[in-house]
Amino acid sequence: MSNEILTPREMAEADRLAIAAGPFTGIQLMRNAGAAVAAEVLRRWPAAIRVHVLCGPGNNGGDGYVVARLLADAGVRASVWAEGRPKAGSDAAQAAAECTIEAQPISGFMPERGDIVIDALYGAGLSKPLSPNAVSAIEKCRDARISVVAVDLPSGISGETGHPVGKEAFRAAVTVTFARKKPGHLLHPGRDACGELVVADIGIGADTVAAIGSKCFENGPALWRGSFPTPAADTHKYRRGHVAVFSGGAASTGAARLSALAAARGGAGAVTLLSPGNALAVNAVHLTSVMLRRVDDADDARAFIADRKPSAFVLGPGFGVGEALRELVFAILETAGSETSLVLDADGITSFEDTPASLFITAGVESAATLVLTPHVGEFARLFPGIAGDDALSKLDKARQAAARLHGVVVYKGPDTVIASPDGRAAINSNGTPLLATAGSGDVLSGIVAALLAQGMPAFEAACAAVWMHAEAARRFGPGLIAEDLPLALLPVLRDLVAEHSDGSGGLA
Template sequence: MSNEILSPAEMGEADRLMISAGPFDGIGLMRNAGGAVAAVVLAHFPAARRVHVLCGPGNNGGDGYVVARILGDSAVDVLLWASGSPKAGSDAALAASECQVRPRPLSEFAAEKGSILVDALYGAGLSKPLSGDAARAVDVATELNLPVVAVDLPSGVSGESGQILGQAFRARITVTFARKKPGHLLLPGREMCGELVLADIGIGDGIVAQLQPRTFENAPSLWLESFPIPAVDTHKYRRGHVGVFSGGPSATGAARLSALAAARSGAGAVTVLSPANAVQVNAAHLTSIMLKKADSIADVQDFIDSRRPSAFVLGPGFGVGEKTRDFALGVLATGERQDGRADGLVLDADGISSFRDTPKGLFEVARRPNAPALVLTPHEGEFARLFADIAGDTNLSKLAKARAAAARAGAIVVYKGADTVIAAPDGRAAINGNGAPWLATAGSGDVLSGIIAGFLAQGMPAFEAACAAVWIHAEAGSRFGPGLIAEDLPLALVPVLRELAENRNEVTT
């Protein structure tokens, strides 16, 4: 599966396994990597007057020496600036010995407008802030607005977290190898990478598979096989029934957005569960969505017993407090998975905030055997309310925080943002890379919750359902573009869903 993401440590292990298995040794992989970068420079900047190659003392610098050698052999005017010398006997030292371009000290680095810079200083393995000559080189490149081609990852960006360590190069193009790293997709690192080129240097899928990666880039290939397609003989209840809890008379819109999204995403039946004093308000706005009074947990239990719903959404516009907690715990305590269905509760917004002071009670119920799957969809503020210690740990990346939260809660955690991370209790996680700024509008999250519930209701496993919903939600927002409001999103899902259904049919035929 080509959408695996490797941490810097896993990438180092992939190198080791590849070298052990052959046919490439360490310098062979380095030559392949440098050759890939040089090819990108030649293809994208054929008229460059001069290329400055900045080399660190490690393997990233070794790639840079290969780049400088190949560019020099191609009659490009190359200047090479080195930060220290490679360790004697290392692959980087061998690459440096093969390079005909005389290195100059990085402390003397100077450039001119119109030239190109190849950043081969530190790459994805950097763990401390850039300083000294390297930091000054960033300043020079920034002041002259030099196009930067980064080797593996712009120096100064953490490959583990995507965080900027002090300061970093802003690349026009980043060339990485074998698989992407978390820092390529997590913000702010993603913005520093520019165009991302994934180069094949000989590390095959079999080598990557030995690592058993647990992190993925969220894309259809991750979940398309479980994307629900109705059978010819299906009927509406076989496609699942979603219950969406509504707030009071002045706060009903969010639930209707979720309900419509659940219906658009394929749920065969959707019911808005409304307090009695909001039934008339909801009735005035609903057509294909059903409506039922639900003022108490007894009402909810009656709905579960009589209609056997497959999934619920609780939180959008519902209000914060004891009633919210009672409804959530009641759904989780009384539901059981039927016929292998991935029954679930999507807890969003007020549903999450209601457990700010009592998260353990929610997590204990969620972890019970046969409990419906719990999907939490917090933005940054809501995440901090439910997982204060995890959110406050500055040593953890967003990816690591989402994983820790999912493990603690026994739930799927959709940690929302422009770089949404979806994490499962079993350690799987996906980073979403197609986020759209147009989705930063009120009600957008309510639609996402409805899509997740719609997929859960159709029997999609919870992790895959959440991943699919996040990607589809973002794709619909991107395609719609400027002017998007939440009311537009359910209908904007249609062309995206249609294409996925067509692709799913092609996979199975």
């Protein structure tokens, strides 16, 4: 599939395999890459008076020499500023030799307002901070308010983590990368530093990428549409799954109702709110299609499981932290069976801050219910402090390690939400929006995840789909969104997904 994400090391291997298989040699792939960048510059800035090309000593710089040559051939006044020279005999050295523009030391680079800068200093594989000359170039571009086009990735940003390798990194208006995106293109702050991202086809085929065996993907319908649920003609409400959501006490019921309504809007055939006795009246006032049942403790929960056999649970939103919640988690994981799922959020995560091993061990039992965790950054740090505190790990790596330790799916929330499975698969969500930074939006997400689980989607795919749908609903609704709007805002998203699934048009990317 075309939504694979390759690490810098995997991309280097894809280059090697593509060159070995042909028909393109290394220098031909470099020429193709430079041509793709030059075309973007000419398309976006057809009246550009002067373009500065900053070239490093490696393959990224080689791409830059090709860009400079092609822009000059097109009549653009192009200058080349080099930091170091390419290694003799390399593809980059050949590209530099083919460039008719004499390279000048980068220390003399001095752009003016209105110029365009091509950042071809260092690509995604950068592992050390930029040199003082490169940092100076960044400062000059910033001071002159220059538009920067980054080749592969803005220099100074790690392709692995999306974080600056040192204290400074270029900030691009446009980034042109090749064949596939890398984690650093989608993980913050790298995503912001890239500006608009263009993925150019330079001749590295899908079969070559598939041979790499990447387990990381950009989240979107292409990843999970094959398992997305659509009601059959002979379906009934329990065939569409039954979701049970636990409510907090009388003063903390709203979060659970948001989850319950989202589960209903997400397609679950039946939803039951499990309420303590002291909150039954307040919940009853606000519920219509969602059913209500009294559950005061773990024994009541076990009785409900035996009686109604729900397909999925949501526990944590507004429930309260403590032993009562932990007992409910163990009751579900141990009693409901492996065909059932539990979405644990908010207080459900924090309740295991001091005893995470008890959760991991119970979830790891083969007969246990499937567990999906939806932490934000603070909750993640409470449950996985060692992983969260390791600055050498990317958000992607942290989510993967957490999923393996949990024996369940982890939805590590944020503007660059990462969904990770214990089998190593992971997806980075790219349609996130700041509109979701509103109280209660996470409760809605938990309900959508549970709805898809209840309808039979595998846990990783259900979590990926829910994250994408949640963000897409917010984006379509627009400014003024509050959490109460989200369940209804799901309707046009669901309508399009079901229509696309039914006619096979592939209209949603």
